[in-house]
Amino acid sequence: DDGEHCCPNGYTCDVSAGTCDKASIPTELTGLIDKSIKCKDGTVCPSESTCCLLSSGDWACCPLPNAVCCSDGVHCCPNGYTCDLTIGTCYKVENEKSELTVLSVGSVKCDD
Numbered sequence: 001d002d003g004e005h006c007c008p009n010g011y012t013c014d015v016s017a018g019t020c021d022k023a024s025i026p027t028e029l030t031g032l033i034d035k036s037i038k039c040k041d042g043t044v045c046p047s048e049s050t051c052c053l054l055s056s057g058d059w060a061c062c063p064l065p066n067a068v069c070c071s072d073g074v075h076c077c078p079n080g081y082t083c084d085l086t087i088g089t090c091y092k093v094e095n096e097k098s099e100l101t102v103l104s105v106g107s108v109k110c111d112d
Helices: none
Strands: 012-014 019-021 050-053 059-062 075-077 082-084 089-091 097-099
Touching: 075 082
Parallel strands: none
Antiparallel strands: 012 019, 050 059, 082 089, 089 097
16 A cells, blocks of 8 residues: 555555465565666656667667567567568567568556
8 A cells, every 4th residue: 555565365464564464364565566667868667678779879679578679679579589671570599470560659558
């Protein structure tokens, strides 16, 4: 309830005592974990995404975890794939193909 702690499902937060209560079995409060990703310039991307450098020099978010950022500064590919900008696809050595993913510009806004 204080916006800083959380308790397991089925437990109630007792912020004043610093415990989570269920049937009189207290457990310690667990701090919230920020899973966002911070790029080198301070841009914040959602968890499960990758920071990529745009051709403009700014940072953007690729909506894929551990992605490969393409050299055009506009696209990215899934982890383990290589960008093929000439035909607009991502490929693996085994000739598997995937579509290029467009980077999203901007930061995720967080409450202060």
